[in-house]
Amino acid sequence: MSLYRPEFEAALALFARISEAMDARGLSRPVLVGGAAVEYYTGGAISTGDFDMCSTVQPELEEEMQRHGFVRPSGKGMATRGWIHPELRLGFEVVGDVPLDGHVGRDQLVLVDEFTPGAAFAIIRVEDLIADRMGQYASGTAREMLAQARSLLHLHPDADMTYLEARVRQETDGDFGADDVAGEG
Template sequence: MPQYRLEFTAALEIFAQICDAMAARGFTRPVLVGGAAVEFYSMGFITTGDFDLCSPAQDALEEEFQRYGFVRPSGPGRATRGWVHPDLGLGFEVVGDMPLDGAVTRDHIALVEDFENGPPFAIISVEDLIADRMGQYASGTAREMLAQAKTLLRLHPEADMDYLERRVRHETGGDFGADDVLDRQN
C-alpha cells in the first residue's frame, strides 16, 4: 500500500464520505480529477494542494461540503471559488460537470473501493489523466506536465495503450500520441 501524506489520506477519506452521501441522495458520485488524482495515481510521489472535482450536481455537492465542515475562505487576499476544510489545509473545487468537458465516458471512471476501508470514491482513469497532462503540455503553458504524464505511465504499465493513444491524440489536437509519453532512454 502506498504511503500518502497524512493530510492527503484524511482528505480522501472525507471525499469518500461525501461521495457516499451524494450517492445516498441519488446523485452520481463526484469524480476526482487534476492534481489530487495525480497524487493518488503516483502513490504520493507527486503532491498537490487541492482537490479538483467534477459533478453535475454542484449545489448538492456544496451542501455536503458544508455538512462536512468545509468553508469558503473570505477576506482580503482569500478569494477562491473553492472550499477548504479547516483541519486539512487542502482546497476542494468543482471544476466542471464532467471530466475533461465530457470527453470521458462513465466506462473510464474508476471506482476506488478499498481505500482505508472507507466508502468508494470515483476518480478519472489513469489514461485520461495522462491525456489531460499531455493536453496541458501541448498547450505550451505547462511544460512540466510531460514529466507528470511520463511518471504516471511508468507507474501504471498496465494502462490501455490503445485508449491512451486515442485520448492523447484528442487532448493534444493530434500533435502527440502515447509513444510521446513512453519513457525512453536515448
C-alpha cells in the same frame, strides 16, 4: 503503512464519505480529476495542494461538503471559488460539470474504496489523466506536464496503450501520441 501523506489520505477518506452521501441521496458522485488524481496515481510521489472535482450537481455537492465541515475561505488574499476543510488545509473546487470536457463517460471512471470502509469515490482512469497532462503540455502553457505524464505511465506500465494513444491524440489535437509519453516519440 500508507504511501500518502496523512492529510492527503484524510482528505481522500473525507471525499469518499461525501461521495457516498451523494450516492445515498440518488445523486451522481463527484469525480476526482487534476492534481489530487495525480497524487493518488503516483502513490504520493507528486503532491498537490488542492482537490479538483467535476460534478453535474454542484449545489447539492456543496451542501454535502458543508455538512462535512467545509467552509469557503474568506479574508484578504483568499480565493473564493473553492472550499477548504479547516483540519485538512487542502482546497477543494468544482472545476467542471464533467471530466475532460465530456470525453470520458461515467462508465470509464474508477471507483476507489480503500480509504473509508463502506465508502467510495470516483476518479478518472490513469490513461485519461495522462492524456489530460499531455493536453496541457501541448497547449504550451504547462511544459512540466510532460514529466507528470511520463511519471504516471512509468508507475502504471499496465496502462491500456491503445486507449492511451487515442486519448492523447484527442487531447493534443493529434500532435502527440502514447510514444511521446513513453519517451519513444
